[in-house]
Amino acid sequence: MPDSQGLGPAIPRRRLGAALRELRQERKKNLGDVAKDLLISTSKLSRLEKGLSPARERDIRDLLNYYDQSGTELGQRMRRWAEEGRTEGWWHQNDAVPTITDRYLQYETAAIQIGAYVTHFVPSLLQTESYARALISALDTEDSQQVEELVKVRMSRKAVLTREDYPLSLDFIIDESTLHRVVGTSDVMRDQLEKLVEASLSPTVTLRILAFDAGPDPALLEGSFTIFQFRRPIDPDVVNIEGRITDRYIEGDQVEVYQKRLEGLKEKALTPGQSRDFITRLTEGL
Secondary structure (H helix, E strand, O other): OOOOOOOOOHHHHHHHHHHHHHHHHHOOOOHHHHHHHHOOOHHHHHHHHOOOOOOOHHHHHHHHHHOOOOOOHHHHHHHHHHHHHOOOOHHHHOOOOOHHHHHHHHHHHHOOEEEEEEOOOOOHHHOOHHHHHHHHHHHOOOOHHHHHHHHHHHHHHHHHHOOOOOOOEEEEEEEHHHHHOOOOOHHHHHHHHHHHHHHHOOOOEEEEEEOHHHOOOOHHHHOOEEEEEOOOOOOOOEEEEOOOOOOEEEOHHHHHHHHHHHHHHHHHOOOHHHHHHHHHHHHHHO
16 A cells, blocks of 8 residues: 555656756756766766656765765755655555556656546546456456456555645546446446546545537547646646557646646536536436
8 A cells, every 4th residue: 555645756856857957057068968977878867857767876976076066955955855766656566567657656646736638538546446447457458466456556546635644636627438438337337427426526626527519629639638736836747648658748838738728628618516417417327
């Protein structure tokens, strides 16, 4: 089970990376210059600056010496970030979790709010155990033991919704097609829809349905996307666009594009109250 209070390694790695990038740019050096001076690969340095890899003790020592930060206050913070960034997420204890999900789970664990437009299946954090089992069996693997391990991980992820400090808030827009796509049996779908109604009553969960009659929208061309927001302003938002083979992550100025798309979809979607009634009617139909 995950530590309900832990926020994972994503934030300290990103902070360390941003500090390294700023120090390099202040000295008007490119990645190749620094990598050559420190006898490391450019790709390794790039991953450190993007917060994608943990910094080993030797890495941070050499970098702080290179940038003359060993005895400074910033250097102390960077050492702490490096140490915190070397921790592993609770999901690493399970070998069944695919590598592609690691970065996503880091952001999910660290986020204070997630906004998303969902087009294919019920969002993972709101899935029932039976729905998750049927979905994973159909999409990921037929190995029954691996299915059960992945279901266990998916259920454990929900701890972020009820952690004592800064529970995660969800603001989801779910395409109507998601509610009609049968996963498992009718009983599985009925239970899942009832779970969505129940979740929509939580003060930390906002659900909106984008009904078929809402018409076309540019966001439909790209499909599902997720925006992670973090507690402190120094940790900028991140957008995830999920893919079958690999995910795309967007940071910087382009994040605003997806924020505007999400707001535009909210205007076309049913209100939270209308959405709850809409799901209830579908449930009664089953």
